[in-house]
Amino acid sequence: MLNYIQGLSTFAKTAPLLAKEVDDTRIFGIDPQLLADAAIMGLAMMVLFTLLSFLLFNPARELLEKRQQKIDDDLKSASESKEKMEELKLEYNEKLKNVDKEADEILSESRKKALKRENQIIDEAKAEANRIIVQANKEAELEKSKVKDEVKKEMISIASVMAGKFVDESIDEKRQAALIDETLKEMGDSTWQS
Amino acid sequence: MSDIIVLPSHALLGRTVDFSIHYLKEYELFGHKLYITTTHVSIAIVMLIILIFAVCANIAIRKADPYKKPGKFLNLVELLVETLDGITINGMGKTYGYKYRNYIGSLFIFLFVANLSGLLGLRPPTADYAVTFSLAMISFVIIHYAGFKYQKLGHITDLFKPLLLTPINIIGEIATPLSMSLRLFGNILSGTVLMSLVYGLLPKALTYIVPGFLHAYLDVFSGVIQAYVFTMLTMVFTAQNFDVEE
Numbered sequence: 189m190l191n192y193i194q195g196l197s198t199f200a201k202t203a204p205l206l207a208k209e210v211d212d213t214r215i216f217g218i219d220p221q222l223l224a225d226a227a228i229m230g231l232a233m234m235v236l237f238t239l240l241s242f243l244l245f246n247p248a249r250e251l252l253e254k255r256q257q258k259i260d261d262d263l264k265s266a267s268e269s270k271e272k273m274e275e276l277k278l279e280y281n282e283k284l285k286n287v288d289k290e291a292d293e294i295l296s297e298s299r300k301k302a303l304k305r306e307n308q309i310i311d312e313a314k315a316e317a318n319r320i321i322v323q324a325n326k327e328a329e330l331e332k333s334k335v336k337d338e339v340k341k342e343m344i345s346i347a348s349v350m351a352g353k354f355v356d357e358s359i360d361e362k363r364q365a366a367l368i369d370e371t372l373k374e375m376g377d378s379t380w381q382s
Numbered sequence: 383m384s385d386i387i388v389l390p391s392h393a394l395l396g397r398t399v400d401f402s403i404h405y406l407k408e409y410e411l412f413g414h415k416l417y418i419t420t421t422h423v424s425i426a427i428v429m430l431i432i433l434i435f436a437v438c439a440n441i442a443i444r445k446a447d448p449y450k451k452p453g454k455f456l457n458l459v460e461l462l463v464e465t466l467d468g469i470t471i472n473g474m475g476k477t478y479g480y481k482y483r484n485y486i487g488s489l490f491i492f493l494f495v496a497n498l499s500g501l502l503g504l505r506p507p508t509a510d511y512a513v514t515f516s517l518a519m520i521s522f523v524i525i526h527y528a529g530f531k532y533q534k535l536g537h538i539t540d541l542f543k544p545l546l547l548t549p550i551n552i553i554g555e556i557a558t559p560l561s562m563s564l565r566l567f568g569n570i571l572s573g574t575v576l577m578s579l580v581y582g583l584l585p586k587a588l589t590y591i592v593p594g595f596l597h598a599y600l601d602v603f604s605g606v607i608q609a610y611v612f613t614m615l616t617m618v619f620t621a622q623n624f625d626v627e628e
Binding site: 212213214215216220221222223224225226227228229230232233235236237239240241243244245246247248249251252254255258 | 485515516
């Protein structure tokens, strides 16, 4: 302890002496050196501020802003497409809901159409059949009247032939009967039956 | 006045403890004998470190495609810039804060590197009162420029409210840069003095182990805190003069 105090006192005595030996150092002083150093530091700070603004802060911020802008745009377009998708989805759902209805409609419509067409075809067929029948009847009628006319003509010709024969040979009753039979035979059965 | 202390031989083997600024080269300005000192060298080295980083960052930014994922270094740069911007905007508000982003950012980066430069074996530039005084004066100018810009004449008339406290108000304004500069100077100088004492007084073998913890506190912790405090105070005093409350 005593040694320590002695040491301190020796230090206190020697320190100021040593101080005089070296005077190219300083720690603190309010003198022109302070002002000059402060001015140099101020200048250095301005240079640093300018260079850092130019090299670091402004370009970095620009880059960040660009990226921010891009992210914003992406998010915006993403939300827009999402909205669009939702809309489309709604539309599709609506459509899907209506599809059954529509299909039913189409089916019933086609059924109706088919039925209509069927009826039409049947009607047409009936009409055609009627027409054919009427035609056939007409033709038959025509044929009948034709045949009648022919028979009449035949009968007339037969009568005239028979009359001629009667006149040619005024003959007895036996002969007459034989003549009629002969004539009839000549004409044939078919003449009468058609 | 000397700051090289040669301890008495029986106290500790006559080892020197050096924590002072050394004069390197003499020059004359306006009839005064002035010196280039180790502080200037330290400032130059600190600025060089910062500028090399800035140039690398600039190259990385130029090369970068803003529409692609950034690399590690670019991420670091972006983090740094965004953090500093965030601190400024938080401290000064959204309305005018953005105008001061670059200066506050530069100031913080300089103080940060300067205060940590003790780790590189430099004498921290901020352990020279001229440096802290200069920075405090710049802050003083910024504070009062904002005062006149946003408060107009009110910035002067506020000094006389209340009239009785006028001297105290004026002293308060002048004290701001003094307290800011002396606080930073004192903190960093004390760290420097303590570290050189430890390096000077401990047996050589122990200097490889013990100072590690002290560096962590005195250089890193204290240095970073002081850098933050200085920039924070500049921001707060400037923001006080804005015409909007945020």
